[in-house]
Amino acid sequence: MKYxxxxxxxxxxxxxxSGIRSALLGREYRFMEVCGTHTxxxxxxxxRDMLPKAIELLSGPGCPVCxxxxxxxxxxxxxxxxxNVIVTTFGDMFxxxxxxxxxxxxxxxxxxxxxxxxTLDALSIARxxxxxxxxxxGVGFETTIPxxxxxxxxxxxxxxxxxxxxxxxxTMPRALQALASGxxxxxxxxxxxxxxxxxxxxxxxxxxxxxRKRCVISGFEPSDIMQSILMLVRQKKPKVEIQYSxxxxxSGNPVARRxxxxxxxxAPSIWRGIGRIPDSGLNIRKSFSSFDAEEKFGIKVxxxxxxxxxRCGDVLKGICIPTECRxxxxxxxxxxxxxxCMVSTEGACAAYYKYNRGNV
Amino acid sequence: MHxxxxxxxxxxxxxxxxxxxxxxxxxxxxxxxxxxxxxxxVVKPIFFxxxxxxxxxxxxxxxxxxxxxxxxxxxxxxxxxxxGFGAKDLSKIVMxxxxxxxxxxxxxxxxxxxxxxxxxxxxxxxxTSGVGxxxxxxxxxxxxxxxxxxxxxxxxGDHAISVISKRExxxxxxxxxxxxxxxxxxxxxxxxxxxxxxxxRDPTRGGLATTLNEITxxxxxxxxLEESQIPVSEGVRExxxxxxxxxxxxxxxxxxxxxxxxxxxxxxxxxxxxxxxxRGAAIVGRVTGEYKGKVYINxxxxxxxxxxxxxxxxxxxxx
Numbered sequence: 317m318k319y320x321x322x323x324x325x326x327x328x329x330x331x332x333x334s335g336i337r338s339a340l341l342g343r344e345y346r347f348m349e350v351c352g353t354h355t356x357x358x359x360x361x362x363x364r365d366m367l368p369k370a371i372e373l374l375s376g377p378g379c380p381v382c383x384x385x386x387x388x389x390x391x392x393x394x395x396x397x398x399x400n401v402i403v404t405t406f407g408d409m410f411x412x413x414x415x416x417x418x419x420x421x422x423x424x425x426x427x428x429x430x431x432x433x434x435t436l437d438a439l440s441i442a443r444x445x446x447x448x449x450x451x452x453x454g455v456g457f458e459t460t461i462p463x464x465x466x467x468x469x470x471x472x473x474x475x476x477x478x479x480x481x482x483x484x485x486x487t488m489p490r491a492l493q494a495l496a497s498g499x500x501x502x503x504x505x506x507x508x509x510x511x512x513x514x515x516x517x518x519x520x521x522x523x524x525x526x527x528r529k530r531c532v533i534s535g536f537e538p539s540d541i542m543q544s545i546l547m548l549v550r551q552k553k554p555k556v557e558i559q560y561s562x563x564x565x566x567s568g569n570p571v572a573r574r575x576x577x578x579x580x581x582x583a584p585s586i587w588r589g590i591g592r593i594p595d596s597g598l599n600i601r602k603s604f605s606s607f608d609a610e611e612k613f614g615i616k617v618x619x620x621x622x623x624x625x626x627r628c629g630d631v632l633k634g635i636c637i638p639t640e641c642r643x644x645x646x647x648x649x650x651x652x653x654x655x656x657c658m659v660s661t662e663g664a665c666a667a668y669y670k671y672n673r674g675n676v
Numbered sequence: 677m678h679x680x681x682x683x684x685x686x687x688x689x690x691x692x693x694x695x696x697x698x699x700x701x702x703x704x705x706x707x708x709x710x711x712x713x714x715x716x717x718v719v720k721p722i723f724f725x726x727x728x729x730x731x732x733x734x735x736x737x738x739x740x741x742x743x744x745x746x747x748x749x750x751x752x753x754x755x756x757x758x759x760g761f762g763a764k765d766l767s768k769i770v771m772x773x774x775x776x777x778x779x780x781x782x783x784x785x786x787x788x789x790x791x792x793x794x795x796x797x798x799x800x801x802x803x804t805s806g807v808g809x810x811x812x813x814x815x816x817x818x819x820x821x822x823x824x825x826x827x828x829x830x831x832x833g834d835h836a837i838s839v840i841s842k843r844e845x846x847x848x849x850x851x852x853x854x855x856x857x858x859x860x861x862x863x864x865x866x867x868x869x870x871x872x873x874x875x876x877r878d879p880t881r882g883g884l885a886t887t888l889n890e891i892t893x894x895x896x897x898x899x900x901l902e903e904s905q906i907p908v909s910e911g912v913r914e915x916x917x918x919x920x921x922x923x924x925x926x927x928x929x930x931x932x933x934x935x936x937x938x939x940x941x942x943x944x945x946x947x948x949x950x951x952x953x954x955r956g957a958a959i960v961g962r963v964t965g966e967y968k969g970k971v972y973i974n975x976x977x978x979x980x981x982x983x984x985x986x987x988x989x990x991x992x993x994x995x
Contacts, residue, residue: 317913326978333978360922362979433844538977651679661920671981 319562323537324361332542333366339549344370346501347548348634350492351508352379352662353536359671361538371545374500374634375664377491378508380456381408382632382656382663383587386620388484389414392453393422394617395482395609402428402445404438405453411659415621435467442471442479451609454483459510461485461598462572465579468600468607482609483600486585489519490596496527500634504530504548506541509560516568517556524554535560579604588656589629628655631664638668645669677881678985697890699740699877702810709813711746713737714805720993722769722799724842726834726854729802730772732929732995735856736880737806738780742863743876743932745812748780753787754803759794769800780858782806812867817891817935819874824963825941826899827934829862829948830855830956831907832884833926836994837915846919850911857930862951869947872937879933880995882986884960885924887933888971889985898967901983903976907956924973925986927994935963 322328349355355375358364364373377383389412396403396419403419410420410431423429428448432438435452442450454464464481471479488511495502507520512533523529530551534544544559551557558564576598585597600608609615626648627641638644643654650669653659658666686694693701700713715736722729734751741748753773757766777784834855841852859878867873879887884906888899908916908923916923930953936944941959948954961973971983 317910317917320913320917324977326976329977329979359981360975361977362973362975362981363977364979366979538975538979670984 320537323535323539325539328539329363329366329542332539332546336371336542336546336549337368339546340368340370344372345503345549346372346374347504347506347545348374348376348495348502349506349541350376350378350488351511352382352660352664352667354378354506354508354534354541355664355667356662357536357538357541359667363538363541366542367545374502375631375637375667376495376505376634377587377590377632378457378488378511379657379660379662379664380486381412381660382628383486383590384409384412384455384484384656385586385588386413386415386622387586387617388455388482389418390416390617390620391615392419392482393417394615395451395613396422396427396429398449398613400448402430402441402448402450403453404430404432404441404450406455407431408660408662409453409455411653412656413623413653413659415618435463439467439470439476439479442476446478449478449480449612452479452481454481454485457486457488457508457511458514458576461580462514462569462575465575468579468604469575471607472604477606480607480609480612481600483580483598485580485598486587487582487596487598488515489522490593491587491590492520492523493527494590494593495633496523496529498633502529502634504532504551504554506544506548507531507533507556509533509535509540509564512558512560512564512568514569514572517558517564517566518568520556524556528554530554531556533558533560533564535563587632589632623654626655628657628665631657638665639672641665698744700744700746700808702744709810711741711744711808711810712805713740714803715740716801716803717995718798718801718993719839719995720798721839721842722765724854725838725851727856727929728769728772729800730769731776732856733802733804734773734776734780734782735858735929736995737804738782739859739878739930739932741806741808742858742860743815743878744810745815745867746808746810748782748806748808748860750785751777751782751804751806753784755788755800756790756792756797757800758797759791761800766800776858780860812873815873815875817875817895820891820895820897820935820963821874821937822897822963822965823938824874824935825938825959826888826901826961826963827936827941827945827948827957828884828907828960829859829932829934829954830930831909831912832879832928832931833912833916833923834909835929836883836926837912839994840919841915850909850914852909852911852915855928855930857953859930859932859953862948862954863932865947865951866932866934866944869943870936870940872940873934873944874937875935877933878928879931880927880929883923883925883927884933885922885971885983886986888983891935892969892971894969896968897963897965898969899961899971900964900966901961901971901973903973905958906960907958924983929995
């Protein structure tokens with residue numbers, strides 16, 4: 317398959333690994349792969365074993381499901397219990413534990429909850445069910461936010477009155493700032509390729525200029541990740557480079573960003589396990605308040621209860637690896653997830669459980 | 677699902693036959709060695725490229741008998757359908773059952789029909805049970821040895837992708853048809869070519885990865901797979917890249933996993949490939965003394981990783 321096979325070529329990956337070994341010059345490095353898909357890729361292709369021991373890779377908070385607060389799940393469940401509401405969601409959110417229940421359990425009780433592949437599906441459901449309110453659970457980073465913004469613009473232009481979004485959208489740059497100045501000493505970041513396809517490289521420049529962190533915007537195939545690590549090691553001065561040049565450019569996607577700017581505004585956001593980060597979330601602007609499920613329904617929930625002993629927060633900040641959490645593999649596994657990091661397909665705990673329990 | 681079976685059903689109903697956890701139960705009645713199996717079919721949608729719930733219900737049960745070294749003889753057919761289920765669709769399904777049974781050489785000898793209120797089941801559910809006579813005794817995971825080869829009779833995941841694409845209304849550049857088929861003839865050729873076939877299974881729900889994990893679980897050997905040798909059709913690859921699936925976990929309904937001695941690997945592979953349903957067969961891995969109880973894969977990119985049992989959410993109603 318074009319753009320897949322070439323980037324999984326064994327000789328290319330091995331040659332790049334060898335290049336990394338030569339470029340190390342006796343130093344050790346700790347890099348954070350921000351995006352959950354990078355964590356999965358590194359495991360799926362067995363890249364950890366191919367890297368020299370001097371390279372330590374930490375998983376970061378780039379799993380939107382993992383960083384969505386418990387309270388949001390509780391709100392989604394609360395709103396699904398309202399008569400004539402259909403909640404539409406990406407599949408990942410389905411099994412994430414709230415304080416007392418999950419969307420999956422609520423669906424089993426007969427609530428109107430459906431998984432969709434995109435907001436186009438949600439809009440279609442709204443058009444076909446004019447007597448129901450269709451609420452889309454807006455969870456995601458800059459990669460998917462433009463599609464949600466666009467869905468609101470389409471709904472407005474069609475005069476669709478029964479579509480709204482419960483926004484828990486988050487943006488990456490300020491979260492990475494919190495990590496760059498945080499407890500764990502990180503030499504550099506493997507930046508999320510698809511987020512940067514929208515944002516461009518500019519919003520991440522401060523990581524290099526202010527925090528002196530090496531940064532490379534990486535694709536997701538094995539040779540992308542290996543090449544990104546090689547580029548990180550080779551940087552003489554911290555800067556933001558683009559490895560994923562077939563998709564990402566310095567300027568990103570201005571059309572997509574304009575759609576976001578029209579519909580959303582920056583807001584503080586709670587990142588599960590990390591806490592409140594200013595300017596790291598997006599609220600729907602007042603001019604689109606009729607598409608804001610929070611405004612429409614005034615959802616109130618009891619104080620959220622985080623699971624006792626869960627170290628998802630430390631995992632997201634790179635302070636511990638999943639196997640260091642005492643719940644991992646004992647009471648917390650993909651069939652009985654305690655924290656969001658175990659249930660999401662991009663969660664670090666899910667990746668470790670699936671690929672690393674045998675310590676291959 | 678495995679833990680549900682263990683903690684609820686096995687806990688109360690376990691006996692020496694059930695505990696073997698074969699695709700079919702194998703036992704003696706008088707001088708005859710028989711295989712007996714049952715399966716229920718709830719696939720959605722009921723018609724999909726390459727088959728329907730009717731043909732699936734026959735092939736699935738025939739294959740469960742065939743992989744135990746049995747010649748399938750008789751099947752039962754129990755149908756639960758919704759009030760108002762279309763007569764035309766029912767007729768299509770029955771014709772499909774007739775054709776599949778005929779080509780597998782089995783007779784439908786007993787049956788049952790239940791009609792339930794609209795909404796009590798989704799259109800139609802089918803259960804088939806089958807009985808056959810063992811002609812190749814002794815197939816068992818207990819016989820597997822280090823050095824044995826693992827053969828798969830064709831590309832994996834076609835059934836799951838064909839069902840998902842029909843269900844979701846997604847089409848891919850390359851059309852994918854279900855691999856649902858009777859393995860009877862292919863298996864007869866394989867078993868006829870060697871006395872050193874250790875074990876066979878058809879990788880349905882949970883795919884190749886789950887089947888291999890079931891084989892290695894709690895045993896003194898592991899299985900090493902070579903990713904570059906695992907046959908996956910272009911259409912399934914495209915679908916997996918788009919939808920984020922791993923082909924190792926996708927259900928097949930007309931494929932056999934065959935574990936055979938190193939010595940007879942070539943013979944068995946040739947025999948399987950001589951069948952029209954086995955043209956895409958390949959040696960996908962070896963039984964190893966390393967990583968006891970586990971399955972791992974050498975990836976096409978040069979790395980190595982664990983292949984775990986499927987856990988968490990499976991694709992619903994694939995078979």
